[in-house]
Amino acid sequence: MIYAAATHPVRVGNLVIxxxxxxVIQSMTNTDTLDTTATVAQCQRLFDAGCQMVRITAPGLKEARNLEDIKNQLQQKGYTGPLVADIHFLPEAALIAASVVEKIRINPGNYCDRNRGKTEFSQAEQAAERERIAERLSPLVEVCRQHGTAIRVGVNQGSLSERLVSLYGNTPRAMVESALEFIGIFEKLRFDQLVISMKSSRVQLMDQATRMLWDRMRQNGKTYPLHIGVTEAGDGEDARIISAIGIGSLLTDGIGHTIRVSLTEAPENEVPVAQSIVKAAEYLQQMPETERDALAIRYDAQEKTLAEAKDGAEQDETRGADIAKEKVFARILTAVRWGRLMLRGQKEGFRIEGVLFSEDEKKQLIDDIFHAAGLRSHKTRFIACPSCGRTKYDIQSVLAQVKARFPDYPNLTLAVMGCIVNGPGEMADADYGYIGCGNGQVNLYRKGKLVKSHIPEDKALDELEALLSLGEGS
Ligand code: SF4
Structure with missing residues (x-):
C-alpha cells in the first residue's frame, strides 16, 4: 500500500481522507447538473471504473437543489460513494449543497468576492475583507457541522484574490497564504473537517506551493489532508505525463491523500490514469533511494514477451495487449520518477534502455517529459480545462481541432477553456485563449485580455490563426 504521511483525518461520507x-481517487462530472439522468449515469460510470468520490458542479441555486435528486437516484441504484459539490461565487449554493452532499469545494479566490482590478489594499481594507470572509463562512460551517459535511479549500493559482496577489504577487507563496488564511478562519470557528488543494496548470508552481503548504502546516502543528492535481492538463499523452509528474512526485514523497487527474476527455478516462500514478508512486517508494533516483531506466519486458509469442497467433495477440499495457504503465512510471528529479533541479542525463520501447519511442517519451516539466519546448503547450456542467460547447472536439491546427509553436501556450466565468482567470498565463461562450459563439483572449468576442464558431480558428500570425504575446 502507498505510504501517505499521516494527517488529521477527515470523514467524507463512507470514506476517510x-x-x-x-x-482516495476522485473525479468530476462534466454533464449539466440539471440533467439528472445524464449526471447520474456519468456518476455510475465513474464509480464502476473505480472512482471513489465524484464532484459535481453547482454553479447556481437550481443546480445545488438538484444534487438531492442526483444523490437519491444514485443511492436507489446502490451507489453510496461520497459526492462533492463544486462552488464558485455563490455562498448560497454552498449552503444548500452542504446539507445534501458529503463535501463542498470552495475556492478562496472567489467564494466571497469577484476580482475588480484593484491592486492596492490598505491594512484596514485587508482586515475588513478577512472579516467579511469569516462572516460568509460562519453559516456554511454551521450547516456542515450539522450534516457532517467536509470542506475542501481549493486554491487555484489562476483565480487568487487580488488582495493576496497585491501582497505576494501571483506566486506559490500567495497560494499558501490564501489556504492558511482560510484554515485560520475555519479554526477560529472550531471547524477542522478540511481538505486543502493547491492547483495550477504549471506543474512546478503546483509542486512548490503544495510542498510549502505542507511544511507550513507541519510548523503550525496541524496537518490537513491534501488533494493533489494538475489543473487544465488537457488531453492525450501530454496530459497523462504532466499529471504523472505533478501528482506522482508528491505521492512518492508521501505528500497527498486524495488525487484527481483532470483530462479534457470522458471523465471515466481519468480513473485508470490516477490508479497507475498511485501504483507508480507506491513502486518507487519501495525502491532503494539510489535506484529510484537513477538517471537510466531499463525496460526489457518485450524480449521475454516476443519469445513467448512464437507459440501461436492467439498468444501473440494476448501478449501484444500485455505489451501495450506495459508501455502505458512504463510511460507513467518514467514520468513520475524523472519528473520528480526534474522538479528538484535535475535537468539532463536521462536515458531509457532495453527493448520495450523503440528508439523513436524512447526519444519521444524523453522529449514529452521535458516538455511537460517545462524544461524544453519543442512544440506548442496546450492547456484545457476538463470541462464541467458550466461548459456550453463541445470542448473535446474543439481542443482536438486546435491541437491539429497549431501544433508547432514552441514557447507558446494556447488555452481552450470551458466557460467564460472561470476560464479567463484560470488561463491567465496562456498566450492565447479560446473559450466557447454558448450559442455557437467563441471569445478569443490574448494574455488574459478579451480581444475578440462572439465570433461564430466556424470562423474562430481562422481568427485565432490571424491573431497568432501577428506574433504578439509569443
Ligand atoms: S473553467 Fe472549465 S472546469 Fe472550470 S468551471 Fe469553467 S468549464 Fe468548469
Missing amino acids: GGNHPV
Missing part, C-alpha cells in the same frame, strides 16, 4: 488511510 488523511489519517492513515489509503489515497
Whole structure:
C-alpha cells in the first residue's frame, strides 16, 4: 500500500481522507447538473471504473437543489460513494449543497468576492475583507457541522484574490497564504473537517506551493489532508505525463491523500490514469533511494514477451495487449520518477534502455517529459480545462481541432477553456485563449485580455490563426 504521511483525518461520507488511510481517487462530472439522468449515469460510470468520490458542479441555486435528486437516484441504484459539490461565487449554493452532499469545494479566490482590478489594499481594507470572509463562512460551517459535511479549500493559482496577489504577487507563496488564511478562519470557528488543494496548470508552481503548504502546516502543528492535481492538463499523452509528474512526485514523497487527474476527455478516462500514478508512486517508494533516483531506466519486458509469442497467433495477440499495457504503465512510471528529479533541479542525463520501447519511442517519451516539466519546448503547450456542467460547447472536439491546427509553436501556450466565468482567470498565463461562450459563439483572449468576442464558431480558428500570425504575446 502507498505510504501517505499521516494527517488529521477527515470523514467524507463512507470514506476517510488523511489519517492513515489509503489515497482516495476522485473525479468530476462534466454533464449539466440539471440533467439528472445524464449526471447520474456519468456518476455510475465513474464509480464502476473505480472512482471513489465524484464532484459535481453547482454553479447556481437550481443546480445545488438538484444534487438531492442526483444523490437519491444514485443511492436507489446502490451507489453510496461520497459526492462533492463544486462552488464558485455563490455562498448560497454552498449552503444548500452542504446539507445534501458529503463535501463542498470552495475556492478562496472567489467564494466571497469577484476580482475588480484593484491592486492596492490598505491594512484596514485587508482586515475588513478577512472579516467579511469569516462572516460568509460562519453559516456554511454551521450547516456542515450539522450534516457532517467536509470542506475542501481549493486554491487555484489562476483565480487568487487580488488582495493576496497585491501582497505576494501571483506566486506559490500567495497560494499558501490564501489556504492558511482560510484554515485560520475555519479554526477560529472550531471547524477542522478540511481538505486543502493547491492547483495550477504549471506543474512546478503546483509542486512548490503544495510542498510549502505542507511544511507550513507541519510548523503550525496541524496537518490537513491534501488533494493533489494538475489543473487544465488537457488531453492525450501530454496530459497523462504532466499529471504523472505533478501528482506522482508528491505521492512518492508521501505528500497527498486524495488525487484527481483532470483530462479534457470522458471523465471515466481519468480513473485508470490516477490508479497507475498511485501504483507508480507506491513502486518507487519501495525502491532503494539510489535506484529510484537513477538517471537510466531499463525496460526489457518485450524480449521475454516476443519469445513467448512464437507459440501461436492467439498468444501473440494476448501478449501484444500485455505489451501495450506495459508501455502505458512504463510511460507513467518514467514520468513520475524523472519528473520528480526534474522538479528538484535535475535537468539532463536521462536515458531509457532495453527493448520495450523503440528508439523513436524512447526519444519521444524523453522529449514529452521535458516538455511537460517545462524544461524544453519543442512544440506548442496546450492547456484545457476538463470541462464541467458550466461548459456550453463541445470542448473535446474543439481542443482536438486546435491541437491539429497549431501544433508547432514552441514557447507558446494556447488555452481552450470551458466557460467564460472561470476560464479567463484560470488561463491567465496562456498566450492565447479560446473559450466557447454558448450559442455557437467563441471569445478569443490574448494574455488574459478579451480581444475578440462572439465570433461564430466556424470562423474562430481562422481568427485565432490571424491573431497568432501577428506574433504578439509569443
Ligand atoms: S473553467 Fe472549465 S472546469 Fe472550470 S468551471 Fe469553467 S468549464 Fe468548469
